[in-house]
Amino acid sequence: MLLMEEKILTEGQVLPGGILKVGSFLNQQIDTAFLRAIGQEIARLYGESGVTKVLTIEASGIAIAAAAAMELGVPMLFAKKHKTSNVDGTVYSTIVHSFTHGTDYTVVVSRDYLRADDTVLLVDDFLANGAALRGLVELCRQAGAAVAGAAIAIEKAFQGGGDALRAAGVRVESLAVIERMDGDRITFRR
Numbered sequence: 001m002l003l004m005e006e007k008i009l010t011e012g013q014v015l016p017g018g019i020l021k022v023g024s025f026l027n028q029q030i031d032t033a034f035l036r037a038i039g040q041e042i043a044r045l046y047g048e049s050g051v052t053k054v055l056t057i058e059a060s061g062i063a064i065a066a067a068a069a070m071e072l073g074v075p076m077l078f079a080k081k082h083k084t085s086n087v088d089g090t091v092y093s094t095i096v097h098s099f100t101h102g103t104d105y106t107v108v109v110s111r112d113y114l115r116a117d118d119t120v121l122l123v124d125d126f127l128a129n130g131a132a133l134r135g136l137v138e139l140c141r142q143a144g145a146a147v148a149g150a151a152i153a154i155e156k157a158f159q160g161g162g163d164a165l166r167a168a169g170v171r172v173e174s175l176a177v178i179e180r181m182d183g184d185r186i187t188f189r190r
């Protein structure tokens with residue numbers, strides 16, 4: 001998605017540690033016209049995949065997932081983050097390692113909302129090492145739900161998570177794929 005690459009180049013800020021800050025249009029302030037375009041692009045990619053639900057992790061994936069779900073005409077569901085495991089039999093849960101915070105957290109989703117007859121599209125803002133996405137795949141596995149694939153706003157390919165998931169057979173579509181970030185210089189995979 002050329003527009004995503006242009007936004008990253010004009011408004012993104014490269015921070016130390018391989019972090020890209022996109023607070024001006026995606027992560028804190030949201031460019032709503034751009035968000036609608038993201039939803040439409042994801043729906044174009046997955047419109048024929050029989051998706052019944054869009055799943056993300058709170059908080060930064062929610063806006064994009066909602067935009068995609070609205071275009072696909074299906075519910076959006078977000079896994080909640082808990083500091084400790086509080087499994088009481090009513091939720092599916094798994095542990096995710098946070099790349100940006102360097103800590104582990106538990107993600108849970110109610111058994112009422114993720115079901116064996118669902119075909120799930122996984123959505124997130126960033127794909128780095130792939131821990132968040134693997135966590136969502138695991139929640140679907142526990143529910144017996146099918147995974148149609150993943151739609152990611154920005155993939156940082158140099159961290160390898162996306163290609164590892166593709167090699168494992170998961171369809172991963174990223175609207176912009178960053179091959180390298182050297183200082184302020186950003187190179188995209190085309």
Ligand code: 5GP
Pocket residue numbers: 018019020021022027060097098099100124125126127128129130131132133156161
């Ligand atoms: P992963 O689990 O693939 O290593 O990292 C993905 C998660 O970490 C995303 O949900 C996202 O919130 C966060 N993340 C990873 N890299 C970046 C980044 O460069 N910038 C921002 N803003 N978030 C990131």
